[in-house]
Amino acid sequence: MPVTEKIAGLTEKIIERSRPSRQRYLDRIEKARETAPRRARLGCANLAHGFAACGPGDKAMLRDAACGNLAIVTAYNDMLSAHQPFERFPDIIREAAREAGATAQVAGGVPAMCDGVTQGEAGMELSLFSRDVIALSTAVALSHQMFDAAVYLGVCDKIVPGLVIGALTFGHLPSVFIPAGPMTSGLANDEKSHIRQLHAEGKVGREALLEAESQSYHGPGTCTFYGTANSNQMLMEIMGLHLPGTTFVNPNTGLRDAITRASTKRALAITATGNEYTPIGRIVDERSVMNGVVGLLATGGSTNHTIHLIAMAAAAGIHLTWEDMAELSALVPLLTRIYPNGKADVNHFHAAGGMGFLIRELLGAGLLHQDVRTVWGTGLEGYLVEPRLAADGLAWTEAVKESGDEAILRGCADPFDRTGGIAVLAGDLGRAVIKCSAVPKDRHVIEAPARVFHSQEELQRAFKSGELSGDVVAVVRFQGPKANGMPELHKLMPPLGVLQDRGHRVALVTDGRMSGASGKVPAAIHVTPEAAEGGAIAKICDGDMIRLDAVSGLLEVLVDAAEWASRAPVTADLGANDFGVGRELFTPFRSQVNRADEGATIFRVQ
Structure with missing residues (x-):
């Protein structure tokens, strides 16, 4: 056809x-x-x-x-x-x-x-x-x-x-x-995810977590x-x-x-x-x-x-x-x-x-x-x-003409959703990507106050100390390709998943990556321009209302226009990312890499 x-x-x-x-x-x-x-x-x-x-x-x-x-x-x-x-x-x-x-x-x-x-x-x-x-x-x-x-x-x-x-x-x-x-197949993936969240809450120890991970990756x-x-x-x-x-x-x-x-x-x-x-x-x-x-x-x-x-x-x-x-x-x-x-x-x-x-x-x-x-x-x-x-x-x-299990695989006449699993967001915070397919429908639009972090470790410490609670849009910035090579930030998912399970409206906004396993928390990732380039994500302050709307494709900050225009992007000391575990050898990559929406690569279309 x-x-x-x-x-x-x-x-x-x-x-x-x-x-x-x-x-x-x-x-x-x-x-x-x-x-x-x-x-x-x-x-x-x-x-x-x-x-x-x-x-x-x-x-x-x-x-x-x-x-x-x-x-x-x-x-x-x-x-x-x-x-x-x-x-x-x-x-x-x-x-x-x-x-x-x-x-x-x-x-x-x-x-x-x-x-x-x-x-x-x-x-x-x-x-x-x-x-x-x-x-x-x-x-x-x-x-x-x-x-x-x-x-x-x-x-x-x-x-x-x-x-x-x-x-x-x-x-x-x-x-x-x-x-x-x-x-x-090993340990069921939802069981593995559950044990990760229990560990994030301190309800199970390292030994139980390691055993679950070992049964999954076996x-x-x-x-x-x-x-x-x-x-x-x-x-x-x-x-x-x-x-x-x-x-x-x-x-x-x-x-x-x-x-x-x-x-x-x-x-x-x-x-x-x-x-x-x-x-x-x-x-x-x-x-x-x-x-x-x-x-x-x-x-x-x-x-x-x-x-x-x-x-x-x-x-x-x-x-x-x-x-x-x-x-x-x-x-x-x-x-x-x-x-x-x-x-x-x-x-x-x-x-x-x-x-x-x-x-x-x-x-x-x-x-x-x-x-x-x-x-x-x-x-x-x-x-x-x-x-x-x-x-x-x-x-x-x-190949078979009918699915053997319609809970896993369906035809186009009766899909799980009429649109694809990935969407692009845009607004006054720049442009980003979100994977909607694993996010519950009632979480496709989140409006909540921002809490700003410059590393996933900062967010984890705030969660463990009880400082991170309630409805929140966690903003984790200076994680883009020019800042530190754009690492994946999967350590964020267990604590944010716990907050969501407690009934709070939770989302993530980051110029870093979350990959294909981003999970059930709505996450606007690959935000570009990134904070290290002076992108708008570097202007967000704690308490700013953020709206993530995967239905309309919007990523906005709900701040008075005059105040927003008057703000200057913050900067961060990224020196700790320059050395150790071979990172010093990748300084030329961080300086030459293009934006996430251009492939985050040192190569260009010839």
Whole structure:
């Protein structure tokens, strides 16, 4: 079914806005295209260095330069549960490549930090910038020009966006992203959240909290709630960069290994030396970016992608804006209830019909562009299948046409909400993003006095001492990219959730981030301009009445206009953010980063 007139019109607007930069990008990747392996033109010493450590068989194939050679760019480490399964993948990929008459080499590794470990710690101030470091590391890995295609091993928050930006910089190379899959289900997410709140109130101790967290995050694979990591994986499939139906298969299973082998062979099938040349720079276009935003909205995905998708699109010469997302949000229904927007986890979503059912529904409603290019070699209609393990390898069967559990996954005819899970707010405090899908309807409009903090630690101390109570809009500022790298502020949610549960009208306004797990408290995040740039958030005083209206898309301060105009933004001593845990190395990033609504990146659309 063709897209609706409104979706087509918005896509065309992005195409027109992006036309000059997109054409420059396409010209660059066309110039870089090689119909024969680029390594064949390397000097003899260069090429010898490139295959010196290979075994005799691989070395012979690389020496002749007739076979395909696949780059493996991996974010493996064994501290991240989501990335630990990647330890085995290079051997599987090399074996599958040899079966296809080709070779594969680990071209390089990229850093992969765990936001779950660094939450509330100084290391979180490196988190957002790690995305751009990953993009740079990907460029270093591929700079040897030994490769005809690439596969990317990454899952979590900043890692996949960084890999995508790096891959698009080498947009002439075919690229397949290979997921690792979610861990099996552990402690129910609502129970975990409940114990966190009890701990915030001092009603349970550290041992009980640690036991609950350990039961929730208990094995290899992605955390099972629907935060940024799993939003990443949804995006890679709906944008055509995964093989269909492969996103949420658990790790260390026969099916997962078969998917890895199939992904490898598919990457080698679409190189420039064959008849199905499909470079990533042609897959990621304005239509696939729109599909990604639609998927994000329909699933109530991570608010981090209101930053990441802009930066990813920019790497392909495409200008995506918050206004585009806001317009789409009014058109796209909410089709899932996955924690924190419900009790289910991604394993339950997958069992209920998963990506195949979701894509079928969105295509049928004219909300997705079917006529896109994908690594599978079809349009998006080719993604209405799911893999099964057969005696001779993988077999694809038709995806289900009916949801297996309508408490988790629904069709467009009976959605959980008629609009998307993410909205954009604007007003005299600037512009911000809010994730509405997990917030009760009676909390979509909050009007309450401000209480201003310059760190989440300050807010926690105020809560523990009993100073923070009653109706309140907590304003946590100097948390933007220029101030301290824009860390996620999840330590705020338990105390604010307690206040809300006590019956108070509570909201958060911050120039920091809250990611996909922001929860049930209404939170206007990514406020821009940020306080460190003199944004209006730096003018708020304790007691100012703040109105957060997710229904009308407003973020306002209810202060006399003359008084508001006369106020000067406050400043803050940010010196404590400049050193320790490697933060001194990121001073150039803090000075060069652009605004949240521009992608919060050091890179620019070329």
